Amino acid sequence: MADKDISQAVIARLPRYFRYLGELKERGVERISSQELSDIMKVTASQIRQDFNNFGGFGQQGYGYNVNYLYEEISKILGIDRQHSLVIIGAGHLGQAIAGYTNFTRRGFVFKGAFDKNPELYGKKIRDVEVRPVDEVEDFIRENNIEIVVFTIPKEQAVPMAKRLETTGIKAIWNFAHVDLDVPDNIQVENVHLSDSLMKLSYNIDRYEKSLNP
Amino acid sequence: MADKDISQAVIARLPRYFRYLGELKERGVERISSQELSDIMKVTASQIRQDFNNFGGFGQQGYGYNVNYLYEEISKILGIDRQHSLVIIGAGHLGQAIAGYTNFTRRGFVFKGAFDKNPELYGKKIRDVEVRPVDEVEDFIRENNIEIVVFTIPKEQAVPMAKRLETTGIKAIWNFAHVDLDVPDNIQVENVHLSDSLMKLSYNIDRYEKSLNP
Numbered sequence: 001m002a003d004k005d006i007s008q009a010v011i012a013r014l015p016r017y018f019r020y021l022g023e024l025k026e027r028g029v030e031r032i033s034s035q036e037l038s039d040i041m042k043v044t045a046s047q048i049r050q051d052f053n054n055f056g057g058f059g060q061q062g063y064g065y066n067v068n069y070l071y072e073e074i075s076k077i078l079g080i081d082r083q084h085s086l087v088i089i090g091a092g093h094l095g096q097a098i099a100g101y102t103n104f105t106r107r108g109f110v111f112k113g114a115f116d117k118n119p120e121l122y123g124k125k126i127r128d129v130e131v132r133p134v135d136e137v138e139d140f141i142r143e144n145n146i147e148i149v150v151f152t153i154p155k156e157q158a159v160p161m162a163k164r165l166e167t168t169g170i171k172a173i174w175n176f177a178h179v180d181l182d183v184p185d186n187i188q189v190e191n192v193h194l195s196d197s198l199m200k201l202s203y204n205i206d207r208y209e210k211s212l213n214p
Numbered sequence: 215m216a217d218k219d220i221s222q223a224v225i226a227r228l229p230r231y232f233r234y235l236g237e238l239k240e241r242g243v244e245r246i247s248s249q250e251l252s253d254i255m256k257v258t259a260s261q262i263r264q265d266f267n268n269f270g271g272f273g274q275q276g277y278g279y280n281v282n283y284l285y286e287e288i289s290k291i292l293g294i295d296r297q298h299s300l301v302i303i304g305a306g307h308l309g310q311a312i313a314g315y316t317n318f319t320r321r322g323f324v325f326k327g328a329f330d331k332n333p334e335l336y337g338k339k340i341r342d343v344e345v346r347p348v349d350e351v352e353d354f355i356r357e358n359n360i361e362i363v364v365f366t367i368p369k370e371q372a373v374p375m376a377k378r379l380e381t382t383g384i385k386a387i388w389n390f391a392h393v394d395l396d397v398p399d400n401i402q403v404e405n406v407h408l409s410d411s412l413m414k415l416s417y418n419i420d421r422y423e424k425s426l427n428p
Contacts, residue, residue, distance in 0.1 A: 011417050015410035019392070042394075078413045079420035093314060097307035098408070103392070109412060148415065171419045174412060178233070178317070180256075188422060190415035192408065195317060196229035198388060199292045201404035202323075203225050205361065205385045206293035208402060 006054045013051055014074055016041070021071040033064035080108050085144065086174075087113035089161060090152035091121050091131045094176060098150055099126045109148070113140050117157075141168040148172045155179035162187075220268045227265055228288055230255070235285040247278035294322050299358065300388075301327035303375060304366035305335050305345045308390060312364055313340045323362070327354050331371075355382040362386045369393035376401075 020041055024032060034052075038045035052058050055077060058070050075081045088095045091114045098104075099111050114126050115134040124131045132140070140146070149170050151158050158177030165173070165187075172188040175181055181189050234255055238246060248266075252259035266272050269291060272284050289295045302309045305328045312318075313325050328340050329348040338345045346354070354360070363384050365372050372391030379387070379401075386402040389395055395403050 008414075011414055012410070014417070015407070015413040016394075018413065019410075077417065077420075079416040080413060084416060084419070093307045093311035097311055100307060101408070103409060104412060107409060107413070109416075147419065171422070172415050174415055180230075186422065188415060188418040190411055190418065192406065192411055193229070194312070194315070194406065195321060196226070196233075197404055197406055198318060198323060199229040199232065199294060199321070200222075200225055201362065201386050201388055201402060202293040202298060203228065203291065204402040204404065205298070206291075208385075208400065 010051050010054055013043075014078055017048075017051070018071065018074045018078060021067055021074065024067050025071055029067050031064040032067055036064070083108045083110055084147045085110050085112045086148035086150060087111075087115065087137065087141065087146050088126075088150040088152060089115045089134060089137060090150075090157075090176075091116040091118075091124070091126065092152060095150070095152035096126050098152065099129070112144055112146060113137075115140075138164065138168050141165070141170055146170060148174055150174045151177045153177055224265050224268055227257075228292055231262075231265070232285065232288045232292060235281055235288065238281045239285055243281050245278040246281055250278070297322045297324055298361045299324050299326045300362035300364060301325075301329065301351065301354065301360050302340075302364040302366060303329045303348060303351060304364075304371075304390075305330040305332075305338070305340065306366060309364070309366035310340050312366065313343070326358055326360060327351075329354075352378065352382050355379070355384055360384060362388055364388045365391045367391055 020037070034045040034048045037048055041048075049057075055073070058065055058073055072081070086109055088099050088111070095114060095116075099114055105111065111127065111129060114129055114131045115137045116122070116131050117134045119133070121131045122133060141149070147170060149165060149172070151161065151173055153161065155177045158175065158179050158181060162173060162181045162183050166184060170187060172190065173181060173183065175189055175191045176194070178193055178195060180191070183189060234251070248259040248262045251262055255262075263271075269287070272279055272287055286295070300323055302313050302325070305313075309328060309330075313328055319325065325341065325343060328343055328345045329351045330336070330345050331348045333347070335345045336347060355363070361384060363379060363386070365375065365387055367375065369391045372389065372393050372395060376387060376395045376397050380398060384401060386404065387395060387397065389403055389405045390408070392407055392409060394405070397403060
């Protein structure tokens, strides 16, 4: 299993497999063939087999995959078979939305702290966590072994903040600020650029309309 | 220019080009070579030329691209040279965060309405728009020619809501609910599955750690 060679495209598809397998598990389905999985997920069975072959194939035999086993294996690959602690910088609506998702907690992402530079928010509670001054974030990260920092701050603040956090021992930044971050290799960055997504949507609206009136 | 054949991977990169070109424009840069663009964007110059060739190449000559022209052309391709009206269903923190982004307005996405099923939110103002009962959403869409509906509702509500909106004339759903939607071809769907993104982050943390201790 040479994890390092697996493309980000395959990785990006794993959470979707995980989601469908979770639903099958909840419905009590024990086995599923790549063809049946293909039908419900609307990807080809050969794509599914190819994707799974990156991880040794998960041992499908003539009678399909064991749903529970596949679910557990994918959760290990995704690193969600253990807990990850996270803090949020930027306690506005987006930060509060993210901190409030109990679903993330169920997946092992444990919300430990919220920080903002607006004094009016200090002490405000998000779930059971109080918003603190952003200047305390480095100490808090070190004292609590925080792995993931969520950036729900404007782009102007994101670049210097990433710089400040470089030596705190964090492992990743989940970046909602609309700017690319330049960080050392030991910090992983996952971007959620909402306006990029909205522009893609707008492109697809146009493309569909042009296909009707070429 | 055969737009229909352009891969979603290329499309997904266009907003990033657009963002960097916007920054260059603001800094007063008039021309840029694919090599200079490559340096600031950290993609290869050949990738840039290949991507642009999908749209006729934007006429780079020996002395580089005209920044303003390129910016305008990409904005046309993305369909953001005109206005799109949108409403939000689900006026919780995430819905309020999205409705509040003045950046989207600047790009031509005009926020026209917010809907929720929680009566406590009716009448509450998000920017200058009042939250209305979700049962009014179909009429509102028809009367106001709404193009885009943002789903910031739980996944259980998203599937029946997509069904309800099928005949209202909407052109797209920007879907934050953690479920895949099955809609007719005339409705484009762009998903923002936040937990998928978080799992990808977790995978990349693990992969990095394994690369240190193989």
